[in-house]
Structure formats: C-alpha cells, structure tokens
Amino acid sequence: MSCILTVIESKNKEIKNSALELLSEARKISSKKNLDNKVIIIGEYEKNNSTQINEFGINSLLIGSTDKISKYSPELYRDSLLHTINELKPEIILFSGSSIGKDLAPRIAANIGYNLVTECIDISIVEDGYEIKRPIFAGKIIQTLRFSKTPIVVSLKSNSFAIEKIEANEISIKQIDVNISKDKKLPILREIIQPQKEVLDVSEASTIVSGGRGMKEPENFKLIEELAEILNAAVGASRAVVDAGWRPHSEQVGQTGKIVSPNLYIAFGISGAIQHQVGMINSKCIVAVNKDKNAPIFKFADYGIVGDLFEIIPELITKLKNK
Amino acid sequence: MNIAVCIKQVPDTASQLKISEDNKTIEDNGIKYGINPFDEYALEEALRLKDKDNTINITVISLGPERVKQSLTKALAMGADEAIHLQTDNSINDCMAIANIITNEIKKKQYDLILFGKKSVDQDNNQVGMIIGEINGIPCISNCSEFVIEDNKIVANREVEGSVEVFEGEFPVIITHEKGKNELRYPSLKDLMAAKKKSINTIDVDVNDNNNSELIRLEYPKKREEGIIIGEDKSAVPELIRILREERKLI
Ligand SMILES: Cc1cc2nc3c(=O)[nH]c(=O)nc-3n(C[C@H](O)[C@H](O)[C@H](O)COP(=O)(O)OP(=O)(O)OC[C@H]3O[C@@H](n4cnc5c(N)ncnc54)[C@H](O)[C@@H]3O)c2cc1C
Numbered sequence: 122m123s124c125i126l127t128v129i130e131s132k133n134k135e136i137k138n139s140a141l142e143l144l145s146e147a148r149k150i151s152s153k154k155n156l157d158n159k160v161i162i163i164g165e166y167e168k169n170n171s172t173q174i175n176e177f178g179i180n181s182l183l184i185g186s187t188d189k190i191s192k193y194s195p196e197l198y199r200d201s202l203l204h205t206i207n208e209l210k211p212e213i214i215l216f217s218g219s220s221i222g223k224d225l226a227p228r229i230a231a232n233i234g235y236n237l238v239t240e241c242i243d244i245s246i247v248e249d250g251y252e253i254k255r256p257i258f259a260g261k262i263i264q265t266l267r268f269s270k271t272p273i274v275v276s277l278k279s280n281s282f283a284i285e286k287i288e289a290n291e292i293s294i295k296q297i298d299v300n301i302s303k304d305k306k307l308p309i310l311r312e313i314i315q316p317q318k319e320v321l322d323v324s325e326a327s328t329i330v331s332g333g334r335g336m337k338e339p340e341n342f343k344l345i346e347e348l349a350e351i352l353n354a355a356v357g358a359s360r361a362v363v364d365a366g367w368r369p370h371s372e373q374v375g376q377t378g379k380i381v382s383p384n385l386y387i388a389f390g391i392s393g394a395i396q397h398q399v400g401m402i403n404s405k406c407i408v409a410v411n412k413d414k415n416a417p418i419f420k421f422a423d424y425g426i427v428g429d430l431f432e433i434i435p436e437l438i439t440k441l442k443n444k
Numbered sequence: 445m446n447i448a449v450c451i452k453q454v455p456d457t458a459s460q461l462k463i464s465e466d467n468k469t470i471e472d473n474g475i476k477y478g479i480n481p482f483d484e485y486a487l488e489e490a491l492r493l494k495d496k497d498n499t500i501n502i503t504v505i506s507l508g509p510e511r512v513k514q515s516l517t518k519a520l521a522m523g524a525d526e527a528i529h530l531q532t533d534n535s536i537n538d539c540m541a542i543a544n545i546i547t548n549e550i551k552k553k554q555y556d557l558i559l560f561g562k563k564s565v566d567q568d569n570n571q572v573g574m575i576i577g578e579i580n581g582i583p584c585i586s587n588c589s590e591f592v593i594e595d596n597k598i599v600a601n602r603e604v605e606g607s608v609e610v611f612e613g614e615f616p617v618i619i620t621h622e623k624g625k626n627e628l629r630y631p632s633l634k635d636l637m638a639a640k641k642k643s644i645n646t647i648d649v650d651v652n653d654n655n656n657s658e659l660i661r662l663e664y665p666k667k668r669e670e671g672i673i674i675g676e677d678k679s680a681v682p683e684l685i686r687i688l689r690e691e692r693k694l695i
Pocket of ligand 1: 360410
C-alpha cells in the first residue's frame with residue numbers, strides 16, 4: 122500500500138500546533154486516496170504526549186528523537202528523513218510552512234528528485250493526481266497546478282487549513298535511527314539568541330496587534346505590547362517602524378516581512394500600503410484604527426475606528442481589563 | 445575571495461497585476477521590473493564586505509530575458525565587479541531546472557560565498573538556494589538577516605520563529621538572505637552611466653524544464669469586502685469589543 126508521509130515538528134517535547142493542520146489534511150488525503158497515513162516527527166518529543174496526536178487517523182508514527190537533534194540541523198534532519206523516505210517511498214510528503222519546513226523541504230526534494238510545491242493553500246484530489254493551489258506575487262494571484270505524476274513534496278502555508286479531529290485510534294509507534302553524520306565541514310549551530318522574554322511570533326499567533334508610523338515614537342509601543350498581552354497576541358509592525366529601528370524585523374508584516382493569516386489582526390496607525398496589505402489581507406478579521414478616514418487600510422478592514430490611537434488603545438486596555 | 449550574488453528580476457512590489465485572457469499568464473505591458481528585494485539585500489551585504497576589503501570580487505548572475513540586463517547594470521553600478529546574464533526567453537518556474545542552470549554557471553569559478561535572496565517575490569517558491577546547496581554539496585544557511593566573516597569562517601544569523609539561530613560554517617557556503625538590517629545603497633547617475641559601459645557576459649542557456657506539473661489557471665483571490673466604520677472616537681470602543689467578543693468570538 123502506498124503511503125502519505127507527513128513531517129511534523131515539535132517544541133518543548135510536544136508537537137507544534139501547526140502540525141494539527143498538516144495532520145488534518147493528511148488524514149483527508151489518505152482516506153480519499155486510500156493511502157497508509159504515516160507521520161514522522163524529528164526533534165525533541167516525548168511519546169507519552171501522543172494523546173493529542175491520535176485523533177487524526179494516523180496509522181503509524183515514526184519518532185526520530187535524540188538529544189543530538191533537539192536543535193535544528195539541516196543536514197541531520199535531512200539525512201534522518203531521507204533514510205525513512207527511501208524505505209517507505211511515499212507518494213506524497215507533507216511539510217509545514219515553518220522555518221524548518223521552508224529549509225528542509227527543498228533539500229529533500231532535491232535529493233529524491235521529486236517536485237516540490239511550497240506554500241499550498243488547497244490540495245484537491247483529481248482523477249489523475251493532485252490539483253494544488255498556491256498564492257504567487259505575495260497573494261495578488263492564486264495559481265492552480267496539476268500534478269499527474271507522483272511522487273510530490275508539498276509544503277502547506279500556515280493557517281490555511283482547517284483542523285479536523287476524528288475519533289481517537291491506536292497508533293503504532295516506532296523509534297527510528299537518526300544518522301549523525303561526522304562531516305566536520307558542516308555548519309554548526311553556535312548559539313540561539315532568544316529575546317529576553319519569550320514572545321509569540323507573528324507567523325504562529327492567532328491574534329496580532331500591529332503598530333505603524335502612527336505610533337509616533339518607539340516608546341509608545343508599550344501600549345501595543347500591553348494590549349497584545351491582554352489578548353494573548355503577537356506584536357506586529359509595519360516596515361516603516363522596522364526600518365526606523367523601533368521594532369525588530371521579526372515583527373514586520375508584509376511583502377518583505379512575514380505573510381500572516383491570524384484570526385484577528387488589529388492595526389494601529391498603519392496606512393495599509395500594498396506591501397503591508399499583501400502580508401495580512403488573509404487574516405480572518407481585520408480591525409483598523411487610523412485618524413485618517415481615507416487611509417487605504419479602511420478599504421479592506423472589517424471594522425474601523427477613525428480616531429486617535431492614543432485615545433483608543435488606552436480605552437481598549439481599560440475596557441478589556443474590566444471585562 | 446570570490447562572491448556570487450544570484451539576482452532575479454521581478455515586477456515591482458507595487459505593481460497591479462492583470463491576468464491575461466488565457467488565464468495562464470500575466471500581462472506584461474506596463475509592468476515595471478526591478479531586482480527582487482531579498483536579492484538586493486544579499487547584494488548589499490556582499491558590497492559591504494567589499495567596502496572593507498577591496499580584493500573581494502563580486503559577480504552578479506541573473507537568469508531571464510533581455511530586460512534582465514537592466515538589473516545587472518544596476519548591480520554593476522552599485523559596485524559589483526562582473527555580471528553574467530544567463531539568457532532565455534522562456535519563463536521557467538521549475539526550481540530544479542533553475543538550480544541546474546545556475547549550477548552550470550557557478551561551477552566555472554571558485555566561489556567562496558554564493559548569495560541568494562530567501563525567495564523571489566514573484567513566484568514565492570523559496571527553494572533555489574537550498575537546492576543548489578544540495579546538488580553541489582555546498583552547505584546552505586537559509587533565511588539569514590545578517591552574517592559576518594570571522595577567522596575565515598562565516599557566522600550567520602538565521603531567523604526562525606521567536607529566535608535567531610547563529611550558524612558557523614566554513615567556505616564555500618551558500619546563504620539565502622532575508623531583509624537585512626542595512627539600508628540599500630542607490631547608485632548615482634554617474635555610477636549608472638559608467639556601469640552601462642561595462643560589459644555583461646551573456647550566455648544563452650538551454651532550458652530543460654522537467655517539471656511534472658501543469659499550470660491549470662491563474663485567478664485573483666476573493667476580494668475582501670469593505671467593512672464598516674464603527675465610530676470616530678473612543679466611544680466606539682465598547683461596540684468594537686462587543687463585536688469581537690460576541691459576534692465574532694475572537695477575543
Ligand atoms: C520593496 C518594498 C517592500 C516593502 N515591504 C513592506 C513590508 O513588508 N511591510 C510593510 O509594512 N511595508 C512594506 N513596504 C513599505 C510600504 O510601502 C509602506 O511604506 C509602509 O507599510 C508604511 O508604513 P506605515 O503604515 O506604518 O506608515 P505610513 O504610511 O506613514 O502610515 C502611518 C499611518 O498612521 C496614521 N496615524 C498617524 N497618527 C495617528 C494617530 N495618532 N492615530 C491614528 N492613526 C494615526 C496615519 O493616518 C497613517 O495612515 C515595502 C515597500 C517596498 C518598496
């Protein structure tokens with residue numbers, strides 16, 4: 122029986138939330154195409170956490186977890202995966218659109234000579250293969266590609282697929298060998314620079330509170346941070362404030378920042394230039410606060426307040442705190 | 445030290461794009477082209493190394509039709525030493541094919557550092573740097589926002605969710621570059637005029653597009669409807685909270 126192989130990632134020994142989208146899509150494909158539903162997890166992971174993973178119709182879970190690969194290493198992850206892929210010969214391999222997926226999927230595709238399609242937002246099964254939709258030009262256009270020859274490697278754009286659980290089932294779990302290559306020439310991970318306080322990343326958050334040049338001064342982002350904390354949101358920024366050095370690039374939303382699609386995106390003092398717009402237009406709900414009623418952002422925001430953000434953010438904070 | 449910077453010419457990010465009647469291509473007229481922003485950041489980093497060490501030689505390489513020469517000329521004006529135009533009139537979207545063509549070129553010279561933008565803002569594929577690394581056995585550190593050379597090693601900051609991974613590697617190495625921290629330089633008119641006199645090495649390439657995919661159609665995304673203005677000052681805040689909490693169940 123041919124199989125689908127889904128590559129999922131872990132964080133703090135648990136599977137990442139983004140994996141649930143992948144697992145939901147993998148289940149659909151495996152049941153429609155009658156494929157064995159196999160999942161591989163590489164990185165730190167503890168088996169007894171597998172309860173949340175058994176509601177996706179997985180047949181077998183392969184775990185490649187040793188202390189040596191608790192941190193991402195392109196080559197070690199690649200070699201461990203290639204080993205499994207060569208054994209299983211899946212007809213389709215799914216990756217996430219995370220920083221690991223973006224780095225790893227092309228390496229795998231290059232080594233096994235499969236085609237890779239990145240940033241997919243829809244996979245449908247057609248008579249002679251798969252039809253896959255993906256945004257191009259930062260989402261200004263959607264392309265549909267048909268793959269009539271398998272195997273293929275697909276990476277899914279984050280926050281684009283519904284999470285659907287089914288009744289829990291037994292999963293056969295197998296530990297796999299991780300090949301630790303001894304090649305000294307490989308780049309080594311020297312350190313990981315963490316922000317002082319753990320922050321939610323805009324690409325992973327379900328709510329984002331963003332600020333632009335209308336914030337006037339970097340210190341005023343305290344308001345954004347406070348509101349974000351109340352809403353359990355990530356802080357986002359326009360390029361104008363990143364280029365001014367007020368905020369780190371990791372928070373930038375847009376064409377040359379991150380393309381995000383949270384459930385809720387709240388923009389304060391952001392005009393809504395096209396390069397910002399393409400980065401957040403797929404948010405489920407957009408709220409804009411801007412003192413200029415003609416700001417382009419009101420053309421695509423679901424809810425707007427035309428007003429001074431220095432009045433509105435404190436009011437939001439007070440009212441949300443009082444419930 | 446020899447540095448190659450691979451640059452792609454793409455439509456300006458402010459372009460309004462129009463799908464042609466065949467639903468498979470984008471109308472070309474009226475589009476302004478320029479260097480892919482991420483490639484330009486990569487080029488800027490190379491130029492900054494050269495600012496400090498003039499023995500560094502920078503070659504810019506671009507694959508595409510005749511118009512690509514404008515971008516190569518701009519790169520020369522910014523300070524690159526040599527430009528190579530891999531010329532083809534076909535539009536190639538298969539990353540593996542692109543990687544093979546570029547591989548043929550970079551094999552001709554001993555490059556210590558090969559730079560790419562992390563992705564091109566037209567096809568958004570995010571693949572070519574890593575594939576070239578794999579097929580040539582050259583380590584690739586992707587998605588870097590900055591890098592330095594220390595003791596004949598490269599130290600590069602790879603941006604990941606919520607943190608930065610600092611990788612250290614030996615040459616030769618490939619880096620795919622994020623938007624950097626450094627501002628881009630703009631060539632003066634004088635530099636541009638001088639660059640126009642520099643020669644661009646043009647090489648016709650055969651495109652062997654093995655892609656097993658077929659483009660079915662291009663379409664516009666669903667248009668977002670214009671929303672509502674809830675109010676003009678802070679008195680609108682309770683209504684906003686009510687909507688987000690009760691109607692939309694988002695907070
Ligand atoms: C190649 C390229 C790539 C780019 N990539 C990106 C990208 O990834 N992300 C991005 O964001 N931009 C990007 N840009 C830049 C983009 O074109 C805009 O310049 C930028 O988004 C503007 O940021 P802003 O909205 O914060 O500032 P502005 O456009 O200056 O808008 C500030 C807004 O704040 C409002 N305001 C001011 N004071 C107040 C107040 N007291 N209360 C309420 N509202 C107030 C104003 O009315 C105005 O609408 C890119 C540009 C190029 C050329």
